[in-house]
Amino acid sequence: MPRCPFGGPSVVHAQRMVLPPRLTGLLTVLAGWPRRAAALLCLVLAAVTALGSADGSASRHRSPVVVTTRPLGPGTVLTAADLVAVAWPDELLPTEAVPRLADVLGHTVAAAMTRGEPLTRARLLDTGLSAALKPGQVALTIGLTGGNQAAILRAGALVDLYAADSDALVGGSTLPADTPRLLGSNLRVLAVLPAAAGPAGTDGGPSLVIAADRSTAARFAGHPTGQFLASLVPPS
Numbered sequence: 132m133p134r135c136p137f138g139g140p141s142v143v144h145a146q147r148m149v150l151p152p153r154l155t156g157l158l159t160v161l162a163g164w165p166r167r168a169a170a171l172l173c174l175v176l177a178a179v180t181a182l183g184s185a186d187g188s189a190s191r192h193r194s195p196v197v198v199t200t201r202p203l204g205p206g207t208v209l210t211a212a213d214l215v216a217v218a219w220p221d222e223l224l225p226t227e228a229v230p231r232l233a234d235v236l237g238h239t240v241a242a243a244m245t246r247g248e249p250l251t252r253a254r255l256l257d258t259g260l261s262a263a264l265k266p267g268q269v270a271l272t273i274g275l276t277g278g279n280q281a282a283i284l285r286a287g288a289l290v291d292l293y294a295a296d297s298d299a300l301v302g303g304s305t306l307p308a309d310t311p312r313l314l315g316s317n318l319r320v321l322a323v324l325p326a327a328a329g330p331a332g333t334d335g336g337p338s339l340v341i342a343a344d345r346s347t348a349a350r351f352a353g354h355p356t357g358q359f360l361a362s363l364v365p366p367s
Contacts, residue, residue: 281337
């Protein structure tokens with residue numbers, strides 16, 4: 132131990148540095164920044180990874196489906212101008228969606244469709260109607276005497292159908308004087324088809340596609356005029 136010049140031992144006391152309170156607070160804040168920066172970086176990386184996974188997942192889980200390019204009415208025969216194939220999310224893909232244009236070109240639409248609507252086989256007159264038939268039933272097309280009848284009819288409705296004598300009708304819309312003959316009752320309408328152009332540009336009445344057993348279908352086939360009156364049956 133060093134000796135004091137005055138004969139006694141020398142004693143050295145360490146002095147602790149005291150910083151101003153403002154500087155102490157600043158150092159405390161700065162000391163925590165590395166941890167905060169690391170946590171923020173981890174959050175950013177996690178978000179980027181999640182977005183990348185979502186995009187990759189969406190691109191991996193899409194399937195081709197045919198959609199309409201314009202509104203289509205019932206009875207429309209499909210052409211390439213009516214349809215386009217697009218990628219559709221699998222989780223939103225309708226049942227029996229059509230994946231290829233070649234599978235439906237030349238087929239007939241059974242019901243009205245909006246622009247951009249996915250095409251399903253149930254929308255096609257041939258495949259959709261076949262699926263709606265019960266065992267022992269057939270689908271047949273009959274003509275109506277006037278367009279005003281089709282205004283109250285929709286696919287799925289039940290109708291009674293009567294034989295119409297076109298010579299006894301006034302303007303094609305009035306019942307004959309005698310009571311018309313009932314040919315079928317509670318028949319299911321599968322589709323309502325618009326009037327088709329007749330000879331010399333004249334339009335005939337609309338047509339119904341109905342489901343019936345074979346004996347009822349034979350009665351309609353044997354009617355001489357091929358024109359019928361439809362009466363809507365209210366739901367029970």
